[in-house]
Amino acid sequence: MTGFRVLLGKELLEQWRTLRLPVVAAVFLLVGLSSPLLARFTPELLDALGGSQLQIVLPTPTTADAVDQLIKNVSQFGILVAVLLAMGSVATEKERGTAGLILTKPAGRGAFLVAKVVAIGATLAVAVGLAAAAAWFYTLVLFEPLPVAGFAASAVLQWLAIMAFAAITFLASTLTRSALAAAGIGVVAFIVIGVLSAFPAIAPYLPVGLGAPARALALGQPVEDALRPVLATIALVGASVAIAWLSFRRQEL
Amino acid sequence: MTGANEAGGEPAVRARGLTKRFGAVLALDSLDLDVPRGSIFGLLGPNGAGKTTTIRILTGLARASGGSASVAGVDVADDRPEVRRRMGYVDQDPRFYGWMKGRELLELSARLAGIEGPELRSRVAETLKRTGLADAGERRIGAYSGGMRQRLGIAQAVIHEPDLLILDEPVSSLDPEGRRDLLELIEGLRGTATVIVSTHVLADVERICDRVAILDRGRLVTEGPLADLLEAHARPIFELVPAPGAVAMDDLVARLRAASWATGVDVAAGTIRVTVSDAAAAAREILPIVVSCGVVLASFEQARPTLEDVFLELVGPASSDELDGRGFVRPRAAGPS
Numbered sequence: 049m050t051g052f053r054v055l056l057g058k059e060l061l062e063q064w065r066t067l068r069l070p071v072v073a074a075v076f077l078l079v080g081l082s083s084p085l086l087a088r089f090t091p092e093l094l095d096a097l098g099g100s101q102l103q104i105v106l107p108t109p110t111t112a113d114a115v116d117q118l119i120k121n122v123s124q125f126g127i128l129v130a131v132l133l134a135m136g137s138v139a140t141e142k143e144r145g146t147a148g149l150i151l152t153k154p155a156g157r158g159a160f161l162v163a164k165v166v167a168i169g170a171t172l173a174v175a176v177g178l179a180a181a182a183a184w185f186y187t188l189v190l191f192e193p194l195p196v197a198g199f200a201a202s203a204v205l206q207w208l209a210i211m212a213f214a215a216i217t218f219l220a221s222t223l224t225r226s227a228l229a230a231a232g233i234g235v236v237a238f239i240v241i242g243v244l245s246a247f248p249a250i251a252p253y254l255p256v257g258l259g260a261p262a263r264a265l266a267l268g269q270p271v272e273d274a275l276r277p278v279l280a281t282i283a284l285v286g287a288s289v290a291i292a293w294l295s296f297r298r299q300e301l
Numbered sequence: 302m303t304g305a306n307e308a309g310g311e312p313a314v315r316a317r318g319l320t321k322r323f324g325a326v327l328a329l330d331s332l333d334l335d336v337p338r339g340s341i342f343g344l345l346g347p348n349g350a351g352k353t354t355t356i357r358i359l360t361g362l363a364r365a366s367g368g369s370a371s372v373a374g375v376d377v378a379d380d381r382p383e384v385r386r387r388m389g390y391v392d393q394d395p396r397f398y399g400w401m402k403g404r405e406l407l408e409l410s411a412r413l414a415g416i417e418g419p420e421l422r423s424r425v426a427e428t429l430k431r432t433g434l435a436d437a438g439e440r441r442i443g444a445y446s447g448g449m450r451q452r453l454g455i456a457q458a459v460i461h462e463p464d465l466l467i468l469d470e471p472v473s474s475l476d477p478e479g480r481r482d483l484l485e486l487i488e489g490l491r492g493t494a495t496v497i498v499s500t501h502v503l504a505d506v507e508r509i510c511d512r513v514a515i516l517d518r519g520r521l522v523t524e525g526p527l528a529d530l531l532e533a534h535a536r537p538i539f540e541l542v543p544a545p546g547a548v549a550m551d552d553l554v555a556r557l558r559a560a561s562w563a564t565g566v567d568v569a570a571g572t573i574r575v576t577v578s579d580a581a582a583a584a585r586e587i588l589p590i591v592v593s594c595g596v597v598l599a600s601f602e603q604a605r606p607t608l609e610d611v612f613l614e615l616v617g618p619a620s621s622d623e624l625d626g627r628g629f630v631r632p633r634a635a636g637p638s
Contacts (some may be wrong), residue, residue, distance in 0.1 A: 051381040055411040065400045145396030149457075152360045153413045154386035297380070300363045 051155035059167030076175035080182030126210035131234035134217035170298035202266035217287035313495035318368030346516035393470035395454030399443030414461035537580035
């Protein structure tokens, strides 16, 4: 891991200087703010849109609706953003020749990769953290207070879920020389995991299996079976980075 | 820089049977090469000779298909960052992060080499000044011109004072001032660091290099001290400059070409250049031929052979069946591994 600390500094500066971190943070902040708002005002919006001819009866919005809306939005936008962040992380550096600039210096290839993964993870963590903070505050204003620790733990699980897709796209970015191809592989992984989640025997071992424990934690309810999806997702992230390193250490640049 | 010349010691770079295949193409064919410590070493050859491939293997950017290469006694296949800490590399087309400032790139390079604190700041300032980028350090690299990027490439390669500096076509984007500065910088490293320069500018090689290797289609054609190479490979050359208004030039050229000792007669920029196989015979007979043709000369001298003469003699222009459709020499086909 020679040079990891220096390379991580460079990656974080790049996330800031290329506006990836501010833009992703702003998108997630918007998601966090809008989720409780949508949950609270959707019935009234539909009522106003339907007019007097159309009668839509919806149950009274609850805190659980706000949390469901947040988890759904974070997972959808989060996966998209994760794929966008990771797609060019290695492929673009190989294509532009900047990977060669760094790796002819005393920097290990492992450090080069891990610094990138950590920087992507940090950007997503800041973004999910902002979304969670905004959603918690608006839920407090519009509904009722939720447990802070549980909400924070829920945010960690949501972050872990989208990190899985970032790691798969990162692996693809390492294996190919094209950011678009890497994005395609990330999207295919999203679809495949979505299909596999329909099988009850497999679902608890997939990143989507983190949704239920994240919901329970946010609402302060008892959590059932969080360990399997947490461990499986951590293993998926670890395996993706390990395979990326095994491939990258022998690649010509 | 601690890589001073150590006579009889481990060479700065050693290649043994170094081979590189790209599919059916043999880019390097069992290359054996020693680069002595402290030397300024010119790596020459036509396009496709294998110079850049050799450099890419030495820097760890490419893997050899066979044989071995070592830097300071450490096999480059081990991919050890400690080796690269002692090495600086300038690509023929340096690529950088456009969002980064010049100063930040130098800080990154120095930090990766383990330089921190006050020394880091002084090294960065000194290197920016040394490479003519003192006023551009706070500008984003994306706004740099080609020449400035080339200077920055040199700056990032020398900031940690490496024992081995590898430059692949370093003057390609430099203006005359930048080229002069780079040559002076390289000359300043003589005896303290080993420098490998791959270039097509043979005049630069003659000026700064003390040893030269010539590659052709992946093979080492010759290697040795520049002076020995000129002596061993160059044929005596005579230059005749006719006086203004001289007549019967065509007759003179034809008669020189017909001489048994003449191996080549070229006329360029008003100078007749005669390459000979027997210098003594030529020295005796050229002037009588000139006189018999009635040509008046402004000057006549035995020219010192240039590296270009040696290069062309050893590598020579490719025959038409050796050229591909784009005018490049076809690479050698790979034999059975």
